[in-house]
Amino acid sequence: MIDLSRPPRLFVLPLLAALALAAGCAAEKTRYGDARSVETVTNQFGSTDLQMIAESMTRSMLNAPVVAAGDLPIVTVQEVKNKTSEYIDTRTITDSIRVELQKSGRVRFAVDAAAMDQQIEELKRQQSDYYDAKKSAETGKMVGAAYRLEGNITSIVKEAKGVKDVYYKFNLQLWNVQNGLLDWTDEKEIRKTTSK
Amino acid sequence: MKRTWTIIVLLVAALAAGCGTKKGFEKPGFSFGCPIGDAKVSSMEDLVRLKVVHEGKRTTIEATEMRCTMTGDLHKVDVNLNNDSSQVKRITYKFRWIDREGMRAWEEEVWKPLLMYENSNLTLSAVAPTNKAVDFRLVLLSQE
Numbered sequence: 330m331i332d333l334s335r336p337p338r339l340f341v342l343p344l345l346a347a348l349a350l351a352a353g354c355a356a357e358k359t360r361y362g363d364a365r366s367v368e369t370v371t372n373q374f375g376s377t378d379l380q381m382i383a384e385s386m387t388r389s390m391l392n393a394p395v396v397a398a399g400d401l402p403i404v405t406v407q408e409v410k411n412k413t414s415e416y417i418d419t420r421t422i423t424d425s426i427r428v429e430l431q432k433s434g435r436v437r438f439a440v441d442a443a444a445m446d447q448q449i450e451e452l453k454r455q456q457s458d459y460y461d462a463k464k465s466a467e468t469g470k471m472v473g474a475a476y477r478l479e480g481n482i483t484s485i486v487k488e489a490k491g492v493k494d495v496y497y498k499f500n501l502q503l504w505n506v507q508n509g510l511l512d513w514t515d516e517k518e519i520r521k522t523t524s525k
Numbered sequence: 526m527k528r529t530w531t532i533i534v535l536l537v538a539a540l541a542a543g544c545g546t547k548k549g550f551e552k553p554g555f556s557f558g559c560p561i562g563d564a565k566v567s568s569m570e571d572l573v574r575l576k577v578v579h580e581g582k583r584t585t586i587e588a589t590e591m592r593c594t595m596t597g598d599l600h601k602v603d604v605n606l607n608n609d610s611s612q613v614k615r616i617t618y619k620f621r622w623i624d625r626e627g628m629r630a631w632e633e634e635v636w637k638p639l640l641m642y643e644n645s646n647l648t649l650s651a652v653a654p655t656n657k658a659v660d661f662r663l664v665l666l667s668q669e
Binding site for chain 2: 384434
């Protein structure tokens with residue numbers, strides 16, 4: 330007769346093994362992924378959107394007559410306004426665009442408003458008595474930008490019956506600082522739909 | 526009789542002019558405007574086979590046409606994709622840009638998602654990121 334109050338050893342061992350296995354499966358696993366693959370974890374603004382916008386805008390701008398002429402126009406990056414309902418670090422988008430344009434060797438960038446304080450600080454530091462005056466950067470030699478880059482990102486979000494649709498529109502403009510004319514503009518649209 | 530000869534001479538001249546224009550259009554090492562190097566390309570199918578690469582799960586979407594031109598000193602590529610199935614297909618694609626030495630002229634592009642409706646055509650356009658890029662490959666990856 331089997332004593333039910335004391336589980337036989339035959340059952341206890343497999344049970345313990347199964348528990349150990351289950352505990353192992355539940356453990357977190359971390360792996361490196363492809364930073365340029367399509368990311369669809371949620372339908373919020375993500376890395377793929379950022380990279381696609383940067384690439385699309387850069388390639389378009391390289392074709393703009395002011396850039397394609399090869400005169401190395403000097404550009405300053407201004408704000409990209411986030412008009413969406415979510416938090417987007419628009420500085421990351423403009424940073425990526427700047428990286429691609431700079432690497433293309435067709436545009437030069439002047440210090441922008443956000444980095445101006447640091448620039449002035451460094452100039453002042455070099456003008457101090459601690460530095461060799463002959464080898465220090467002089468004040469009054471900075472080059473102003475001929476163009477300014479600004480833009481905005483907007484979104485339309487709709488949700489109904491388990492379906493969420495997000496539409497993003499990123500618009501970028503290159504303005505001539507001297508005459509105030511718009512020399513280039515383009516936009517990139519992205520639509521993402523999530524259904525349960 | 527003289528008139529007949531004149532017409533024949535004019536016809537031959539017109540034909541020669543036509544052939545001359547076609548030959549002048551294709552530079553050596555180019556086919557449909559696209560760089561081909563030493564590869565033998567005698568048709569659009571050959572060109573597509575040379576330039577399109579499938580990675581991962583193979584998609585049923587086919588590149589059917591490809592044309593290239595220069596915008597300034599940058600290569601511009603137009604590729605016609607065709608989904609002849611009766612289902613919507615999702616793929617991702619990217620271009621790989623190659624320099625004169627056969628090395629990568631630019632870092633890997635981002636995979637770009639693309640939706641193609643059933644029985645539809647779509648034209649992809651791309652411009653090289655740098656004038657160092659003298660050749661390219663279109664890479665397709667199924668998302669099904």
